[in-house]
Amino acid sequence: MSTSRTEALWRELKAVLPPEAVVTDADVLESHRRDQAEWAPAGMPGVLVRPASTSEVQAVLRVATALRVPVVARGAGSGLSGGANAVEGGIVLSLMRMNRVLEVDRRGMFAVVQPGVLNAAVKSAAAEQGLWYAPDPASWEFSSIGGNLATNAGGLCCVKYGVTGDAVLGLEAVLADGSVVRTGGRTMKTSAGYGLTRLFVGSEGTLGIITEATLKLRPRPPPATTLLAAFPTLVSAGIAVTDIMATTRPSLLELMDRATVRAVEAHAAMGLDVESAALLLARSDAGGKQGAEETAAMAAVCEAAGATFVTQSTDEAEGELLMQARRLAYPALEKQGATLLDDVGVPLSRIPELLAAIERIATTRAVLIGTFGHAGDGNMHPTIVFDRDDAHASVRARAAFDEIVEAALALGGTITGEHGVGALKQPFLEAQLGAGGMHLHRSIKAALDPLGLLNPGKVV
Template structure:
């Protein structure tokens, strides 16, 4: 790549939008996954409009230069890791947002944070449900790319359930709209859903139309401590076999103690596991759900079982669960998993992770969106210890093998990215891999979009 060619890209966009300063480029090499194989971008483009994205993509298509797309850089699977010689397009400055109360929709550019969309909806008396633990710092574009979930998805679903329409820039620079503000649309193939969760392989999302709901009803929170993780996982099944709670979250002993070290809120350090559940059903129905959850917890060996309808107390336990990853991260570097299984297999998955930790002599803390079987094993290791790092990486693969063997998935909400692609074929099979490659080739024949992600 010669300097004049790159100068053409710089000249075609507003001043300062294309960045080649090595110090700035260095800050964009890694995402939250800290992939040790991260490269260095050829240039960084921070567009503000769809037209800016089109200009950059067209230049890359003509020059044959790969493109990596980045939102807020919170990917936990290496989905926005920089690639040597590629142009990185960061959507962080694409931050327009409008709320339409008549259609109960939000139209957001991808750089808007999840929390900002939630707040803007709330200001209009509406609610945007998807709530990743990183909701305060993750972007809507990244949520769409990975089909993000969160704490309340057991009852209210994940990102794809709220995306009504998209504007997408394709690999040749064309901008295409799919879907819209209508709730029902059966015209043609379901292309909107195809782009959600595609991790930037098929196009760059530049605008998202999101479905909003009326405000969530006030929730009552039920908390229970358990002597073992097995007992807690069996309590999860006892609840979900009868109702669909608004939230049902799991923390093991390591995460309980790490969070207590950070927040000092009086969590039971002797507990083997903690469950935090919520019901937002109104009136007598909610009272019945709370009673059912409490009874299920006790029947499965839970102690210190209690419920609260106090908003501040409820929020404190929700925050405790959200803080689990940064709290455990204080124990060492993390390899982060998000494997999921059908709910009946949840106890076997959690027991299996414990066995993998013992076999490899590494600390693995498990937290989970337990109500939908999506777990987050957090493998703690010292990156300066070569042997321990090797054992941690071995455990990383064994956990994905275990999830697949139990009929589950290698990723429930973080995406395949670069770190998990070696296990994707084992989960989906050769025919599905071939079909995905065919779709990718049809939309991106040069293979320029997010090379190395998922299929690369």
């Protein structure tokens, strides 16, 4: 964008927003160019706007529409697919000043929040009323609800409590033309009109800017009981996963492959079995004796599937120790080199095939790949570790990343389970959705954002 156009943009924005909401400082713009997806392309924004209200978001979008300038919405910047990466010369719209919990209704079991609130703050506000906001992406302490909504973020609890979209009762969003729409409401159920709440959730800022969300709260679950099991083969671990899912209701069911276990053990000697093909971690929050019984049932399933080691605990502190192995997975892999974190999903029954394919890719591409993730959802995070200073290794890592996505698709899976398409997965979307699916996506995009100003180049 030319300097004169950028200056016109600044002028128009400053005319409708308070001074603190329009930022043109080059260093600040640089720091708002991208999220955490290192390899996704990012432009240099022409301006950063920091609206403090829905009406200020409307004002920004009216200016953007008048001047035909693209707008990229942004939360805490913790995204992993480049969904918040800036467009050259465009507007970056940070929602981090809209960071209030507007209401927590204990009897209604919902919270009304602005998009810049951190997930952790929603959890705290719910806990103050004795309630629970379930969704728990790994980034929950530093990611915004707006970003969680934009990507339909997942987490560890999804296996029992669903993804972010499952916890949303209603939304307020500003469309590209500056108009405000509301979807859903404060009721637990509604069949009135189209499922537009779920259309905006996961749309990564390409259909509208979410300015308020009504989130469903739940009772706090009882303390969890925990299980750790080691398996000699990927197939035996896969059988344990599907048999656990078919017979019990785990509140968590995570897997780590051998490469991940070895990285964790190298990072913090925990006495994990580094010869196992995979470890499973499972929890029950059924509560009381039933929690212990459910964990025992899961242990029996693991043993029947051929686990070489099974340990369980009803003690919360002990359970947290077992959980440490899983929590250290990504930090431990990161210590071994530069990382490229993938996010794919397959039908539950295909997990062993996915893991075997990833092992083959690691061998042929001569890279280390540690795979861990949400086994109970079939959602895995193969993490490619490589030497950043070795240009060849970087190329091989990128090739491995692509091959993992292709392997998931070949198994009837998805190119992203919870991180979103963003810029990083955009080249793969048509392979998953087909030409008809892409056409349908583009029809809806055109209906809501006819000028194509909202986060262009992402998703569709």
